[in-house]
Amino acid sequence: MSVISPRSREEATSLPLPRAAPVPSAGRSGGTGSGGADSWGSEPRGTGRRTGRLRLSAADRDVLWLYLLTRAAVWTTAYCARWVFPADAGSRDPGPALASFERWDWGHFLNVARDGYFPAGDGPWNADWDNREAFFPGFPLALRAVHAVVPHWTAAGLLISFVAGGVAVLALARIARLYLPDARAGRRTVQLLLLSPCAVFLAAGYSESLFLALALPAWLAAQRRAWPLAATLAALATTVRISGLFLAAALALHFVLTVRTRADRRRLPWLALPALPAVLYAWYLHARIGDWMAWKHAQERGWYRRFHAPWEAWGTTWESAFDHVQTTGYAFMFQAELLTMLVGLALAALLIRRRRWPEAVYVVLSLWALGTSYWYTSIPRATLLWWPLWVTLAAWTLRSPRFRTAYYCLAAPLSTVFALTYLTGRWAG
Template identity: 65%
Template sequence: MPSLSATASLSSRPGLTPDEPLGSRARSACRSILGRLGPEDRDVLWLYLASRVSVWIVAYCARWVFPRDPETKNAAAILQPFQQWDWHHYLRIAREGYFPGAEVDDNRVAFFPGFPLVLRAVHVVVPDWTVAGLAISFVGGAIAVVALARIARRYLEEAGAGRRTVVLLLASPCAVFLAVGYTEALFLALALPAWLAAQRHAWVTASVLIALASAVRISGLFLAAALVVHHLCSGRAHNWRVLLWMTLPALPVALYFWYLYANTGDLMAWQHAQERGWHRSFHLPWEAWSQTWDAAFDGIYPAPYAFMFLAELVGMVMGLLLLAVLVRRRSWPEATYMALGLWALGTSYWYMSVPRASLAWWPLWIGLAALTLRRPRLLALYGCLVCPLSVVFALAFFTGHWAG
């Protein structure tokens, strides 16, 4: 895969220069990124809608086939499959805030405020909290797949590159998290348009979008670092005002940490909540691998948990292979993003959420698209491998057996 700085010049559209007025630059960038949908964009959106129907069918059937009580005569409520795991944290934060009147110790401060804030805002017009969360992910996912397809078309010259990239993402095992009230879809709806803006050298627009993404997930900071590397590798004259704008993504994180400190007196309250709730304390990479391996294969945990730890190991191997390919191809901005993300995931007590994190590895989906376009048989192999896993992962989530 060519480096971002090399491929950005392929576009016939001129990049924006830092000397333009800020208002004009922002309007031009928005028109460039969010302009009219072309035929390929509409094709991608139809594909996205069809994939959502597939996920909803799995969720509907899970209520009947895998009820919590095997003796029940009635299926669970229609929205019950979507009310699992981290959703309850986001819901409590949106309804009660981080510090409700009564003393609570549910580690909710481990979750960034971006998604709960959007959830609370959408709830103003969508009375049901779960439907509001699903609406956020539905719209966010639609924006994300259009942006991903456009990015892929800038990397790859083959016809159908954008559509193929989106197919691979939507068929991936953890794509279920784009259809539930989690942060993945919202994060991608901000991060991928930001990267598209960076490809067009719209640095200010990219910085603002990444700042919003950083309010949703800590990995927005990794994307910000990649943006700086891309700017430095772009071959253009470095403008200090632009580099100053690139510090903007750190502001939401700093404000959130300050808010936690003001309420708890603990500057590291976020990290300490991660440690209490999910054992995400710092460990050397080989220690994290060993402990995840033991959790997967030593019979310590019930089978569903062991299976998910196995998925974590596979996800980490895939991430490291992708990083090696990016380094070999000298795709330094993308390699920076991957390296920081893998370091964060790979230096805790054990691996957790690595497969989910792969949804934001856009170089992976673009690279797989390039391979399958040049070797069509690999697409059939990919489908045979991941489609069963996608159903299994979706059922694991919808029935409350997911972990990680």
């Protein structure tokens, strides 16, 4: 395995920046002083410094304050939605305080956490089966554990997302500081994520926040060549979402491009660890219902995720969006799916052009998985997991105030519409 030069290593692992702005190496703080990336996690090998402990710098506290403010905004929106848009227009009772967050996928997570995957012999052989095995066990297991302390199931799910989201935004800010020399990079990147159209799902009892709380620290660990830690965190992320395997592929490529010493090469077997949760889950499903591919088959039954050529998926989604075959609410969301696919393709092309191969692999695998079904489903939500997108947008908004203003003017109404759509029980994201 060849060793690449420091310059080519930076080119292989950095995000696209406007006009090739200088990018600090993984072993430096990114020009942010005490708020730099070295204040978190393991240090790069060979620095001669002890592994740093988790410490909150002034920049980290600023990010957490922003996070708390946006959580308050989401909860305020949820409160208003209950009163202004009740299920029954003539109702005088807005319903339970947390009912706005008990939507869609939450029901599947709750069913698994409370009753298991196949309660009382129930399963996919029944006509009314809910296909709950389509959801990986990481979030339901966390939900069941937290429920032992927090008796209310919905409150327990919201608490998981709240805590995990705080971890995720801290990690995202530190990733941004690795890539961008501007001291404002961390806060700006987090701000763009938290004000993005589908940001409401980071506050709901969904799996996105928990996944990011594991995946982003895994990526940080990889930047410091702490491969056992990176692989372990990626394995935990895979218990939450199948996207953990896409992360594992990006980590493996990053390993190949940055390996330096024989000691680094000896850590190669660790990179197989993220596949273990998926294998164990497949084994569990086979032991229960005799189907190694039960997860995929549940996706096919419940969400039409049978393989179709990318142009077929695009055509079906386009028809659903613009040919008046769906109600207006669904048609609007299919329009959002198409737009987000274009954003994802543009991001992938930019990453490839800039030779950011690991990040490109992560995004391309995500697009392939989402773009080869009968039609597009949940691509807008998937943008929450594309950390290269938010770092790239941060670079552009830091360089161009006009671009920043244009983005916020577009994102603000979309964020409000998506939040209200989800909180009032309509399909969103």
